[in-house]
Amino acid sequence: MRSAASLLNIAQTAVAIGVDLIKSSRPEYIQDKGDRDTVTEIDFEVERQIREYLQGATPEIGFLGEEEGVQAASGEAECFWTLDPVDGTANFVHGLPLCAVALALTCNSKAIVAVVATPFLDLHYSAAVGEGASVNGRPLKCSDTTELSKAIVSIGDYAVGENATDKNHKRIRLTTLLAENAERIRMFGSAAIDLVWVAEGRTDATVILSNKPWDTTAGVLIAREAGAIVVDVEGNPHTLESTATIAMTPALLDSLLPLVHAANLDGASG
Template identity: 35%
Template sequence: MSSAALHPMLNVAIKAARAAGAIINRASLDLDIIKVGAKAYNDFVTEVDHAAEAVIIKTLLEAYPQHAILAEESGKEHGNQKSDYQWIIDPLDGTTNFIHGLPIYAVSIALAHRGQVQQAVVYDPTRNDLFHASKGRGAYLNDRRLRVSRRTRLSDALVGTGFPFRRGDNFKRYLKLFEDVMQQTAGVRRPGAASLDLCYVAAGYYDAFFETGLSPWDVAAGSLIITEAGGLVGNFTGESDFLHQREVLAGTPKIYAQLVPLLQPYSRVINTEETGEAPEAAPAPAPAAAQPKSRRITSTRSAGAEDAPF
């Protein structure tokens, strides 16, 4: 899709993402001089995160000064918080990868109108890959239209995930979930940048992705890119309410439906910080054929996206 055909707000988001990507790429050439801090145990932030976020916010507010901003590093400190339009920003998703020189990280920018994501950009600066979508107009990687994969059997599916890493996370519970998924799929991968993981579902590299403990800026942009590519996104129970639920499941329609009964017993209980105590052992997951609630999330598919081939 040519830049002339893109929505004006999406063009501004792309400009902001590329500006942040330039800062990140320059910094990646000399990682030894970067100052690294920690927001919490194993949750790192660098001066590069802050610089990238600053240029994104500057670019967005120059174009739309009345819009609201929700950014990972500065929260809701910028823009007009009463606006119906809110930009949701992760300036450097995959900071831990970045500070180790592992080239798997991205800039994520989404625009929500009254809580519904309308524009989305995820930019991989190391590969110069630009994933983008406008609601009802399809999802793209650079100029190539994206479609989710055609796979329909869970046993053939490659699934992405993210491991818990914070103090208080219920690691034993997650390992049981990991074991359940690993034994019923073709493989599980964990690159370490959720925004890119979601785009990989849209591009058909993965057939599904799930993770707990995520914030809105981790998933807002990628969720629209997936639905515009013909996929589904929701929480572990198969409902469309996921943006603020700290859990996300995304995938091709058929694979998504088979993962819901596997993940449902673990919904919102992986993290002991949310439950207040370590939960008891999970009940045995329902067989994939049961597929409970799998039809409840069809509304998360973009109305403008054509039916996915499956």
């Protein structure tokens, strides 16, 4: 197995390919891939170019992309690169600058290295397990906020697609509870940004009532390496199999998690 530093350098080079493509392009072909869910030719091109680079640089490692799924490695891969080529496609299509390229390497279902970059904000986040996290070369540390009433909490997008109405009952309940208890609520439209901004201390917590690996894996490692706690709705350590992704500065766990429980009392899947 290569060193974490070597793999992180490869990941940073890969993400830079995507950043350059996004910054130099505007989407021309916007396709529906579900109810109120779109994809552009740039999503596919970023994924294709990063996949090709990684297959050349790390042929022994598999690849999972949001748009085209799993690509086999040269052998039996226990490690996979997981990529969201444009996290926040809706924002990107509408000219909003809140989107990101998110890449993580997992081995035996555990994240080893992660890179998240926001092309239009020039923020480049990275982490290696046990080595801490950084943004633009500066070490990251989550906030030291201790009271929910003084916390900015971001929430994941409302649901679209199948069973969206039932799923959004939970999200609306959560929004109401947070509105009554947190200082402010924000919705950025990118799970990767939600998580790295907790890591950076721009926000104090995020509650994402879903857990797609390409959306969350990179940001989860970066948040943890910056000192944040990342759990599921039951308060157990977040894993790739979790159904929700909740990250926060540690002192907020006891005040935030009960609100998430209250919003999920019907037990419906997110």
